[in-house]
Amino acid sequence: MPIILKKMQRYNPQKKDEPKKWYAVQQTLKQLDESEVANRIADETTLNPAEALMAIRQLRKVVQQALTEGQSVKLGNWGSFYASVSSTGYPTQKELTAGAVRNVRINFKPGDELKAAMQKASFVWVEDLMKEKPSSSSGSGSTDEGGGDSGSGTGGNPL
Numbered sequence: 498m499p500i501i502l503k504k505m506q507r508y509n510p511q512k513k514d515e516p517k518k519w520y521a522v523q524q525t526l527k528q529l530d531e532s533e534v535a536n537r538i539a540d541e542t543t544l545n546p547a548e549a550l551m552a553i554r555q556l557r558k559v560v561q562q563a564l565t566e567g568q569s570v571k572l573g574n575w576g577s578f579y580a581s582v583s584s585t586g587y588p589t590q591k592e593l594t595a596g597a598v599r600n601v602r603i604n605f606k607p608g609d610e611l612k613a614a615m616q617k618a619s620f621v622w623v624e625d626l627m628k629e630k631p632s633s634s635s636g637s638g639s640t641d642e643g644g645g646d647s648g649s650g651t652g653g654n655p656l
Contacts, residue, residue, distance in 0.1 A: 499619040501526060501626065524623050564603060574610035578603065 501524040508517045529537075535550035544552065560578055563570050569579035581604055584597040607615075 499621040501623050502620050503623045521620075571608075574608040576605055576607040576611050578605055580604070 502521045503524045504519055505522045506517045506519050509515055531553050532546075532550060535546050535553055538544060538549040538552075539546040542549070560570050564578060564580045567580070569577050571577040581602050582598050583600045583602070584593075585599060587593045587597065
């Protein structure tokens with residue numbers, strides 16, 4: 498299934514006097530929970546859903562433990578998880594303590610395999626999907642005046 502796009506008009510917050518421009522934005526239709534992921538893994542492997550779910554939960558536990566111990570976690574060519582921090586600045590090194598850490602972020606850096614898979618993605622406009630499905634309402638309610646050429650609605654990855 499292609500990635501679904503919607504059209505969104507935005508202004509540049511640094512140049513508010515410039516006119517708004519139209520941008521493509523991904524429309525997420527569903528978020529898979531870990532049970533659904535486990536079922537998909539079970540469909541593709543010799544694991545049953547309960548075993549796949551246990552493996553996911555253990556992976557989550559291992560990643561969390563490694564990150565809290567200051568390690569990064571690389572999952573093959575798929576990508577790496579790592580932590581980063583932001584802190585309050587102080588005029589001298591002596592004043593800086595670990596208590597200055599304001600926030601810890603969890604980051605994911607995709608690897609070559611995941612990047613390559615995403616470059617093969619195809620796209621479809623949500624408006625085109627709505628045209629294909631019969632609707633009980635009259636009118637599309639679209640506010641995309643001058644939104645640009647949507648092309649055929651589907652296509653390869655422009656990146």
